[in-house]
Amino acid sequence: MSASPTSHGPALHPHVEAVLVNEAQIRRRIAELGHELRAVYGDEELTLISIINGAIVFTADLLRELANPIRLDCIRISSYRDAVESRGVPQVVSKFTLDIANRHVLVIDDILDTGKTLEFVTRMIREHRPASLRTCVLLDKKERRAVDFEADFVGFSIPDQFVIGYGLDFAERYRNLRYIGTLKPKFQNA
Numbered sequence: 001m002s003a004s005p006t007s008h009g010p011a012l013h014p015h016v017e018a019v020l021v022n023e024a025q026i027r028r029r030i031a032e033l034g035h036e037l038r039a040v041y042g043d044e045e046l047t048l049i050s051i052i053n054g055a056i057v058f059t060a061d062l063l064r065e066l067a068n069p070i071r072l073d074c075i076r077i078s079s080y081r082d083a084v085e086s087r088g089v090p091q092v093v094s095k096f097t098l099d100i101a102n103r104h105v106l107v108i109d110d111i112l113d114t115g116k117t118l119e120f121v122t123r124m125i126r127e128h129r130p131a132s133l134r135t136c137v138l139l140d141k142k143e144r145r146a147v148d149f150e151a152d153f154v155g156f157s158i159p160d161q162f163v164i165g166y167g168l169d170f171a172e173r174y175r176n177l178r179y180i181g182t183l184k185p186k187f188q189n190a
């Protein structure tokens with residue numbers, strides 16, 4: 001991995017153990033994702049549904065790679081963790097408000113992990129009868145999948161490690177890092 005996490009701005013955050021994807025790699029891959037999306041959607045209008053808060057930074061950069069008409073909405077999901085196991089049960093905290101019937105919808109998330117969030121969200125969106133429905137994630141932890149779900153567009157496949165930065169948090173911190181990294185163990189208890 002390149003020594004420099006960012007091209008400019010603050011250097012490596014002192015809580016970060018390792019940089020998995022640096023700023024330049026993110027920027028290059030998002031430009032490529034823009035090409036991939038343009039190849040699929042052409043000049044069609046596209047409705048983006050961003051799963052906040054984690055996908056905010058990725059969404060902001062990705063949508064500026066697109067030149068077709070874009071509508072933007074957000075959905076906030078919480079993963080209720082039951083007492084027995086850390087089984088995440090997704091719940092809607094705040095739903096999108098745009099009419100998506102007969103629209104081309106692209107759901108954007110920061111990371112695909114067990115797959116439960118995107119499986120849940122896409123099932124809900126499908127009930128609104130979009131013209132098409134696809135998903136785009138910056139990161140994919142394939143080893144962690146608990147349900148049968150794959151994203152249509154993937155930025156990077158990464159190993160099974162808890163990551164922060166570029167929108168992803170630990171206890172609401174580190175979203176503003178310009179790169180994807182791992183936390184030093186001594187900062188991993190909230």
Ligand code: 5GP
Pocket residue numbers: 051054088109110111112113114115116117118161162163164168169170
């Ligand atoms: P899934 O439902 O696929 O298990 O999880 C998706 C959500 O869990 C993501 O949108 C993200 O909010 C959170 N998540 C999963 N893995 C990580 C990770 O490594 N780091 C952070 N910060 N969040 C994660």
Ligand code: MG
Pocket residue numbers: 051052053054055109110
């Ligand atoms: Mg999330």
Ligand code: MG
Pocket residue numbers: 054168169170
């Ligand atoms: Mg989070």
